[in-house]
Amino acid sequence: MVFFWAFVVGGALCVIGQLLMDLTSYKFTSAHVLVTFVTAGAVISALGLYQPLVKLAGAGATVPLTGFGHLLAQGAINGVKENGILGAFSGGVASAAAGITAAVVFGYLAALAFKPRG
Amino acid sequence: MAASKKNGSQTVWFENPPVIISTASVVGPMEGEGPLGKTFDKVFNDTYCGEETWEKAEQRLMLDAMKKALQKANLQENDIDFMLAGDLLNQIISANFTARALSIPFIGLYGACSTMYESMALGSMLIDGGFAERVLVGASSHYSTAERQFRFPTELGVQRPMTAQWTVTGAGAAVLAGRGSGPVITHATIGKVIDMGQGDPQDMGAAMAPAAADTIARHFQDTGRTCDYYDLIFTGDLGSYGKKLAEQLLKQKGYDISERFTDCGILIYSGAQDVHAGGSGCGCSAVVTCGYLIERLKAGRYKRLLGIGTGALMSPCSVQQGETIPGIGHGVVIEAR
Numbered sequence: 001m002v003f004f005w006a007f008v009v010g011g012a013l014c015v016i017g018q019l020l021m022d023l024t025s026y027k028f029t030s031a032h033v034l035v036t037f038v039t040a041g042a043v044i045s046a047l048g049l050y051q052p053l054v055k056l057a058g059a060g061a062t063v064p065l066t067g068f069g070h071l072l073a074q075g076a077i078n079g080v081k082e083n084g085i086l087g088a089f090s091g092g093v094a095s096a097a098a099g100i101t102a103a104v105v106f107g108y109l110a111a112l113a114f115k116p117r118g
Numbered sequence: 119m120a121a122s123k124k125n126g127s128q129t130v131w132f133e134n135p136p137v138i139i140s141t142a143s144v145v146g147p148m149e150g151e152g153p154l155g156k157t158f159d160k161v162f163n164d165t166y167c168g169e170e171t172w173e174k175a176e177q178r179l180m181l182d183a184m185k186k187a188l189q190k191a192n193l194q195e196n197d198i199d200f201m202l203a204g205d206l207l208n209q210i211i212s213a214n215f216t217a218r219a220l221s222i223p224f225i226g227l228y229g230a231c232s233t234m235y236e237s238m239a240l241g242s243m244l245i246d247g248g249f250a251e252r253v254l255v256g257a258s259s260h261y262s263t264a265e266r267q268f269r270f271p272t273e274l275g276v277q278r279p280m281t282a283q284w285t286v287t288g289a290g291a292a293v294l295a296g297r298g299s300g301p302v303i304t305h306a307t308i309g310k311v312i313d314m315g316q317g318d319p320q321d322m323g324a325a326m327a328p329a330a331a332d333t334i335a336r337h338f339q340d341t342g343r344t345c346d347y348y349d350l351i352f353t354g355d356l357g358s359y360g361k362k363l364a365e366q367l368l369k370q371k372g373y374d375i376s377e378r379f380t381d382c383g384i385l386i387y388s389g390a391q392d393v394h395a396g397g398s399g400c401g402c403s404a405v406v407t408c409g410y411l412i413e414r415l416k417a418g419r420y421k422r423l424l425g426i427g428t429g430a431l432m433s434p435c436s437v438q439q440g441e442t443i444p445g446i447g448h449g450v451v452i453e454a455r
Contacts, residue, residue, distance in 0.1 A: 021277065026318035027440075030276050117171065118262060118272030 006060030041069025126340025146287030235427025259399030290404025323360020354403030
């Protein structure tokens with residue numbers, strides 16, 4: 001069942017992104033979708049509405065960009081609980097550290113294997 | 119006093135029409151697989167063209183086209199008075215670096231995708247003005263160098279809307295001469311920069327169509343001709359949407375050219391190649407003109423052509439700052455002799 005919900009929720013998030021690109025002016029680019037999704041994910045997460053979605057759909061909710069916003073928001077909230085107000089600045093990136101490091105490492109490995117010239 | 123070789127406000131005519139004594143076209147793999155594949159002199163089967171980078175590959179395309187044009191005319195570099203060339207890259211490096219390899223006095227041009235027609239118009243003026251006997255002209259573009267400079271990194275995989283066009287990987291070159299055998303250039307209509315407020319860099323056909331339509335209408339007014347005079351009127355790279363728009367704009371001005379109107383960007387790729395609205399780039403009008411169209415003129419299929427090189431004159435910076443895209447169209451009349 002988790003696969004079904006992962007498909008539905010992950011797919012729905014992508015449909016929203018696609019519609020944002022197709023139905024808005026050319027001035028709303030894929031980069032704007034990226035920023036909008038991360039920010040929206042963080043806001044929804046802070047309101048406590050994203051965690052139930054993750055419970056329901058697993059990777060269907062964590063893999064899309066809104067999941068990254070969720071990770072940042074929850075990290076910041078936990079950071080404040082542990083380290084006070086300074087934790088709001090360090091917590092988000094700390095919780096996303098695995099994802100950020102993976103992007104750097106695999107990006108580097110891909111650059112070694114291919115011609116990164118586009 | 120009006121200039122003696124100028125007709126109307128934008129058209130010049132040539133007393134001794136310069137002769138296109140040879141042309142050459144060199145393209146990448148996708149253009150070679152297209153419907154005009156057999157009309158090109160050389161087709162590379164790899165977009166690197168044997169070079170390390172795409173920028174160097176574009177220089178290879180232009181250098182090979184220039185050398186091939188000289189070779190077909192049995193000429194050496196020192197037989198040429200001036201070389202006029204340009205491309206799309208910052209500081210027109212493809213043309214500059216090609217001129218570095220050829221030892222010919224060089225005038226660099228930037229007319230965006232209209233550069234081939236700009237170079238033919240100016241080259242003809244140099245010859246008919248008595249300043250040169252032989253002029254080498256040309257232009258180039260490369261899909262990957264243009265994407266990098268004007269759009270997004272290709273790795274980002276940004277979706278292309280149906281109005282987007284595919285930059286042609288290729289270069290065209292021609293030797294113009296005061297005498298010789300071949301088709302001749304009889305008139306040139308220099309375009310004005312026109313901006314109707316279109317700002318989408320993924321829909322450049324619409325940005326350039328008003329300028330193309332304006333130049334065509336101006337050419338008819340300046341010469342007193344109608345479209346019946348020409349066997350074919352073609353634009354450089356308006357693509358399928360831009361071509362329709364240009365047709366509509368000309369109809370509003372009272373000229374119906376739809377029966378004998380086409381666009382190099384539509385000719386160069388087939389629908390199955392999934393390029394959306396068609397080809398674009400300096401190389402588009404350059405290789406279609408120097409390959410297919412000149413071939414058909416020589417074969418007697420066409421006698422009189424009006425070609426409009428079309429250019430979108432924006433930069434990545436102007437687009438990012440929210441500027442709209444100005445367009446230009448330069449017209450050149452090529453007739454079989």
